[in-house]
Amino acid sequence: MNHxxxxxxxxxxxxxxxxxxxxxxxxxxxxxxxxxxxxVSSEQSPHFNLDDYFxxxxxSRVLKDQQGEYxxxxxxxPQQSQSAHLVLAPVYTSSGLAGAVAVRINVSxxxxxxxxxxxxxVMTDQNSLIFLASKLNRLRVSNWLxxxxxxxxxxxxxxxxxxxxxxxxxxxxxxxxxxxxxxxxLSNLKGIQKKAQNIAFISLGLFALVFLFWLYRRERALxxxxxxxNEILIADSAQRQRVLIENTxxxxxxxxxxxxxxxxxxxxxxxxxxxxQLNAHxxxxxxxxxxxxxxxxxxxxxxxETPTANQALASNLLEQEVILQKNSGxxxxxxxxxxxxxWSDSQGYLVTLIDxxxxxxxxxxxxxxxxxxxxxxxxxxxxxxxAQKELLRTEKLAAIGQMSTAIAHELNQPLTGIRxxxxxxxxxxxxxxxxxxxxTLLDLESLVVRMQKLTSELKVLAYxxxxxxxxxxxxxxxxxxxxxxxxxxxxxxxxxxxxxxDSVIAEPTRLERIFANLIxxxxxxxxxxxxxxxxxxxxxxxxxxxxxxYQDNGPGIDKAQLAHIFExxxxxxxxxxxxxxxxxxxxxxxxxxxxxxxxxxNTDSQLVFRxxxxxx
Numbered sequence: 249m250n251h252x253x254x255x256x257x258x259x260x261x262x263x264x265x266x267x268x269x270x271x272x273x274x275x276x277x278x279x280x281x282x283x284x285x286x287x288v289s290s291e292q293s294p295h296f297n298l299d300d301y302f303x304x305x306x307x308s309r310v311l312k313d314q315q316g317e318y319x320x321x322x323x324x325x326p327q328q329s330q331s332a333h334l335v336l337a338p339v340y341t342s343s344g345l346a347g348a349v350a351v352r353i354n355v356s357x358x359x360x361x362x363x364x365x366x367x368x369x370v371m372t373d374q375n376s377l378i379f380l381a382s383k384l385n386r387l388r389v390s391n392w393l394x395x396x397x398x399x400x401x402x403x404x405x406x407x408x409x410x411x412x413x414x415x416x417x418x419x420x421x422x423x424x425x426x427x428x429x430x431x432x433x434l435s436n437l438k439g440i441q442k443k444a445q446n447i448a449f450i451s452l453g454l455f456a457l458v459f460l461f462w463l464y465r466r467e468r469a470l471x472x473x474x475x476x477x478n479e480i481l482i483a484d485s486a487q488r489q490r491v492l493i494e495n496t497x498x499x500x501x502x503x504x505x506x507x508x509x510x511x512x513x514x515x516x517x518x519x520x521x522x523x524x525q526l527n528a529h530x531x532x533x534x535x536x537x538x539x540x541x542x543x544x545x546x547x548x549x550x551x552x553e554t555p556t557a558n559q560a561l562a563s564n565l566l567e568q569e570v571i572l573q574k575n576s577g578x579x580x581x582x583x584x585x586x587x588x589x590x591w592s593d594s595q596g597y598l599v600t601l602i603d604x605x606x607x608x609x610x611x612x613x614x615x616x617x618x619x620x621x622x623x624x625x626x627x628x629x630x631x632x633x634x635a636q637k638e639l640l641r642t643e644k645l646a647a648i649g650q651m652s653t654a655i656a657h658e659l660n661q662p663l664t665g666i667r668x669x670x671x672x673x674x675x676x677x678x679x680x681x682x683x684x685x686x687x688t689l690l691d692l693e694s695l696v697v698r699m700q701k702l703t704s705e706l707k708v709l710a711y712x713x714x715x716x717x718x719x720x721x722x723x724x725x726x727x728x729x730x731x732x733x734x735x736x737x738x739x740x741x742x743x744x745x746x747x748x749x750d751s752v753i754a755e756p757t758r759l760e761r762i763f764a765n766l767i768x769x770x771x772x773x774x775x776x777x778x779x780x781x782x783x784x785x786x787x788x789x790x791x792x793x794x795x796x797x798y799q800d801n802g803p804g805i806d807k808a809q810l811a812h813i814f815e816x817x818x819x820x821x822x823x824x825x826x827x828x829x830x831x832x833x834x835x836x837x838x839x840x841x842x843x844x845x846x847x848x849x850n851t852d853s854q855l856v857f858r859x860x861x862x863x864x
Contacts, residue, residue, distance in 0.1 A: 499601030521575030
């Protein structure tokens with residue numbers, strides 16, 4: 249220890265340590281310095297490195313803290329999951345601690361029995377360092393005691409449960425007073441829980457057996473009591489059924505599996521006659537040959553041949569209308585229903601009969617009444633169709649006459665002017681007055697333009713629908729409509745309330761034409777009443793549509809005439825002032841743009857137009 253660099257001395261001590269290892273049957277011997285450095289080793293274990301298990305600082309601290317006593321020290325290699333155990337004997341000189349002699353011991357024989365069970369046994373020294381443990385590779389050496397949960401049992405006993413490798417262990421501690429070592433016994437709760445479950449299952453099985461035995465005794469007692477009660481109920485039920493069958497208003501017959509009548513209730517006897525002998529007879533004897541009885545007769549005859557094969561057919565004989573024959577030979581209609589009946593030792597059928605003579609008479613009367621009603625409705629329909637055709641013909645002739653009168657008047661005036669101007673032009677040309685003749689030709693041209701405008705108004709009624717509709721500004725269309733009216737609308741006052749809504753799906757030209765017609769009518773009506781025209785236009789939204797309200801301060805129109813203002817050639821103006829096509833054209837233009845144009849009176853009896861178009 250005083251001469252660590254003496255090579256000869258080191259080799260000599262190394263041979264002595266090797267001999268000592270063989271004699272003592274230990275694993276390795278070491279000579280350490282006071283700082284924990286390895287000075288000499290027996291090198292019996294070539295794959296053992298002291299530094300992998302013990303740090304120099306830890307060994308130095310342990311030697312200084314021992315105060316001359318030997319101590320057992322345990323170390324752990326986390327890479328190999330193995331532990332090592334050293335017994336340290338400090339060596340002192342006159343100057344103090346010089347180092348220590350250490351021997352590595354094997355404790356595998358001591359813990360061999362511990363590894364057999366699933367429980368863990370851990371021994372720690374006074375510094376809580378593990379120096380002996382079973383299945384040590386399952387534990388974390390550092391801070392392994394920190395992973396615990398406090399638990400309290402039913403008898404108020406407190407303990408701790410540790411969580412290691414996804415398993416729970418119950419801890420029991422024993423302290424060795426002389427060495428201040430601790431033995432930690434960790435019982436695997438999996439086995440304890442399994443034993444508890446087995447005990448619980450066994451207890452539950454015993455309880456179930458006891459409960460089943462009690463149920464058996466109880467059910468047996470109840471069965472005896474129920475049997476007595478059932479006998480009483482069966483007797484009472486039989487009595488009730490007998491009363492019910494005898495007093496029902498439906499004929500009931502019981503047939504054997506061969507179709508033989510074995511029981512008839514009083515109503516069934518009344519149907520066939522009081523003297524009719526039904527028992528021991530077959531039902532097909534009372535079904536005469538007729539188209540209504542083909543299905544029932546086929547089933548009844550087949551019962552005598554293959555009764556078991558006709559159970560499925562019986563389900564189809566529900567509410568079959570048949571004709572039955574009474575004892576006196578009289579026939580009556582009835583509603584027949586057959587149901588299969590099965591007993592413990594036999595099989596049969598239940599036949600239900602209902603006399604439907606009154607219903608048949610009511611059906612015949614109703615059919616006769618319906619026939620008469622259909623004939624009367626047909627006669628009235630033909631009369632109405634004839635009246636409608638005559639009315640349409642009259643209305644068409646009236647409309648054609650009104651249109652012809654208006655068109656003739658509108659065309660006769662410019663034609664008369666054209667004739668007069670043409671004659672005047674001819675005279676002026678003969679007089680060689682070219683300047684005056686040119687002025688006459690200009691007047692003649694204006695009359696031709698007037699006639700052209702009239703014919704164009706008529707052609708608008710047959711406009712084709714626009715090929716494409718686009719987002720259009722309402723305010724811009726109103727402005728262009730006012731501009732197109734020129735001097736006729738120079739005194740017009742107008743207000744538009746957009747409410748942040750100004751774009752609709754329309755064709756700008758058609759929408760402009762609608763506003764031009766409405767504004768032109770307002771200007772003419774206000775001018776005739778000597779009123780300065782004022783127009784208010786407001787917009788509001790209804791779902792995916794924009795509704796445009798148009799209102800002026802004109803005299804309006806009578807309520808009686810309001811329903812006709814969109815009809816072609818209807819006008820309140822005198823002849824020569826208009827054809828009555830403006831509003832009819834506007835309504836058609838709105839329809840072409842997937843919209844509507846309607847008129848109504850508000851609360852102040854003022855005329856308001858309502859134009860509805862799709863929202864852009």
